[in-house]
Amino acid sequence: MGSGDMGRQIGESRRRNRVRTAVTGAVTAISMVLASCASDEQGRTTLAQSGEALGTPAAPAVPAFLAPTGEGVDIDSVAGSAGSDALLEEDPNDPLEGLNRYFFEINYALDETLFKAVAGWYRLALPQAAREGIRNALRNLRSPVILANDLFQGEFERAGVTFARFVVNSTAGLGGIFDVAATMGLEYHDEDFGQTLGAHGVDSGPYLMLPVLGPSNPRDLAGRVVDMFLDPIGYLAPAYGLDSLEYMRTGLTAADTRERNLETLDDVRRSSLDYYATVRSLYTQSRDAAIRNADEGLDGASGIFLDDDLEEDDFEALPESPMIEEEEPAAGEEPEPIMPLEDSADAAAVEIPSAAKGAQISELPEIY
């Protein structure tokens, strides 16, 4: 099955790769910015709702402790584009597209009216060097969570780097403001529990556009919740009556992330016909790359193939290498690496050969 294959690929590529920040700009921007405003309760509520909507046995992405109960959501009534057309079964795993698009619009309006402006002020108010210091400090504060996830993924070398960075930057780097460790060759990388789950073969589940929180899926959302519990600062700050510092940290993280992506997001919006679909693809691809630690450098990189010979729309003709057609596209061709076909609402009716499922997943992760 795809997830198993992917798990093995992940294991291989992970060893050879450096990790970096989890999510590509556009997407992080939305989700991080918006994360600042979301309470834990909101997150849980949304997750529960999405879990209900899942409602299928093929949803291992939702851990038992988050398993859905209660009233369900009719997938078909929500997913605007779900239909019987044979061409649509290969859609991204987005059974809640109608609802997701609704929240996407709301998030976009919020961003346009509020977050974008705040990020603009942040840029105007502080010089580049100050913003960099803040970013360094924020990353330093995140070290315990990164360290834990390095360890959960069996990445002991990386864990060592994270630990050494924390020690060096907290002291010589004056509380993390200066990234002294990077100049010593100890470069920053990010990890989160969503990536840890993915690295262990957990499927993402359906795409979710969370109100305020931004793009996600059950796996990554569960990861966020776990990361919150993993973060010692989350316990320490309230215990010492420093809640306000924790709020400030969250707000700064949001401002920093959005500020860095002011131009990028505008570019993405300007250059896409369907902004929602583009962001969905960016999120899916970048999370997949982050899980494989393949988002930087050649080692774990994947690449598409154009196939001149592929004339038929027969997925079985694709033993392992997912070809992107050049002359006559295959009906099954639709690379979206994280999208687990099995989870799709329509997948069962389509009878896609299991080889195709593997191909579906390894479309992007064509590991060298």
Add this chain to the structure above:
Amino acid sequence: MRRRSFTALLFGAALALTALPWGGSPAQAQDAKAFVANLGNEALRTLTETQMKDAEREQRFRDLFVDYFDVPAIGRTVLGRYWRTATPEEKSEYLKLFEDFIVKTYSSRFKQYTGEKFLVQGVKEDRDGYATVQSVVLTPAGEEVTVLWRTRNKDGQLRIVDVMVEGVSMVITQQRDFASVVQRNGGTVAGLINALREKTAAMN
């Protein structure tokens, strides 16, 4: 200090300053590396003048794009399964609009050139004439963006078929965008063609 910025990527494309030697790789891989480095040099030379008229920049970008990228193959791939359902007229109109769309979208980004540097770092050969070239874009603020260029040697002709920014494939992203538009227009390529026509017209 990594900033995932498409803007930086595109500046990067303009700025291949160095092609560091990378010993031991087969000749074909070296070709791919030199090819990408050449593209960067050409882009730097021709696209970054600040006084240039938009139309002139667009034309120069188009020349480079057509020379260095397998545009029809990319266009077909981006349309994906819907290529099959399009009429011959739709296919040719789509390919023309696709080229216009990319040219208009990306050429304008070279207007804001602020001294980014583009370094070709290495190459990895893949099967079937494919190779992936690694480059990095360095922004003046010290940020780095990793950009991979997927090249294909087909019948002795080397062309770029995809660009990947920090793990995100531009071809796949574009394909998703277009597929969604097709689906939301009743599964017809005609709907996409209309949307593309409006979009490119609006960018004029």
